[in-house]
């Protein structure tokens with residue numbers, strides 16, 4: 001009898017999980033509520049839409065983000081391969097043309113006969129009854145109705161709070177006589193545009209930023225924010241100089257007009273291969289739209305900036321993973337709550353970041369495929385990037401859990417310790433690569449991978 005799996009959400013994690021399951025001969029109903037029902041930040045109807053930055057972070061093998069990419073490559077991630085196809089210049093990072101990327105993912109899903117893309121909201125866990133298994137991959141902006149259904153089934157607290165997305169400006173509205181093209185420390189031959197501030201320009205900008213009108217300010221002040229996604233005005237509120245040591249840091253940059261490092265600098269990164277639009281790097285914001293126009297036009301070179309998209313506020317919904325999820329990302333809840341076993345992939349499951357969502361989509365698909373075939377899922381070594389994140393996110397000892405990116409801080413310490421930072425990162429990376437080889441071999445042994453090719 002054909003196994004059919006339901007996946008709620010054709011975002012990054014859900015699309016990846018669907019393609020992984022189908023590659024292993026498992027039929028999938030992939031439910032996506034867009035375009036009929038939109039989230040506060042998605043724009044269109046394509047699968048795997050990137051809602052904020054177009055960067056998938058560093059490609060350097062000796063970084064945690066680079067290690068994660070090596071895992072995605074070794075496990076034949078479909079969306080990572082599409083991201084590489086759609087890359088735009090971004091120094092040592094992988095950034096993509098977001099429209100081409102989502103169109104490519106949507107086409108891959110459309111071309112896979114085992115996937116049925118159902119344009120409908122999964123409004124409740126009851127909608128999953130009758131499937132062999134289900135994966136919830138509805139992300140940080142899970143619809144209210146499904147969130148309420150989860151809340152009723154779990155009877156546990158899970159958090160919803162706000163994050164912020166950076167604005168995008170049109171390239172031809174920028175002042176090329178002020179902005180200069182350079183990557184920090186000259187790395188990557190000038191993929192970024194830089195807006196250099198003098199001390200006076202910086203002070204004027206900070207005054208305007210601090211005085212500007214914000215949206216839903218009260219919720220923002222009363223809730224925690226991801227450190228990695230702090231709005232620029234919140235950073236400035238922490239201290240007038242804080243932006244100069246954060247998103248506006250000028251280190252590694254030399255203004256060709258003065259031959260010196262500017263007092264502060266904003267970096268702008270290309271949004272597409274044609275470089276027709278740029279995002280303001282690290283400028284997630286909660287300002288009202290007219291205020292963004294007014295305040296951000298005080299940035300040198302942006303006086304006439306035309307905004308392709310203003311920064312926006314958004315909700316962030318995620319489960320208390322340490323108490324609700326196991327290493328196979330299966331949700332612990334009453335057996336009859338959904339009528340089938342439910343796994344959780346992506347940000348709803350408590351990881352944060354685009355590549356993390358892809359990797360959790362792969363992991364969830366492997367776990368579901370193993371369960372349907374009645375085989376044991378090989379344990380994921382903690383020395384790998386996602387293994388470390390999974391161990392952290394599902395450790396019942398973790399109190400007050402906040403979703404996080406992969407990082408070296410959660411990896412098991414090296415034995416013996418390595419003092420030099422560069423050497424330490426290399427050692428983490430080499431140790432992770434060796435563990436990954438063993439993991440892939442174990443997947444092959446149980447028939448979940450075939451000589452490095454997903455099936």
Ligand SMILES: Cc1cc2nc3c(=O)[nH]c(=O)nc-3n(C[C@H](O)[C@H](O)[C@H](O)COP(=O)(O)OP(=O)(O)OC[C@H]3O[C@@H](n4cnc5c(N)ncnc54)[C@H](O)[C@@H]3O)c2cc1C
Pocket residue numbers: 008009010011012013014031032033034039041042048049051052053054055120121122123137138139140141142143146163164165313314315345346347348351352353354355357
């Ligand atoms: C505004 C914002 C900015 C962010 N910026 C960054 C960033 O710059 N870099 C980064 O690495 N990460 C960023 N993140 C986090 C990033 O979005 C996530 O890590 C990643 O997209 C999560 O992938 P996902 O597959 O879990 O969710 P998503 O990619 O959001 O996919 C979830 C999908 O589920 C659909 N859906 C929701 N509810 C239902 C339902 N009930 N039925 C059917 N479909 C449903 C949605 O329409 C969506 O297509 C940001 C998040 C937000 C919200």
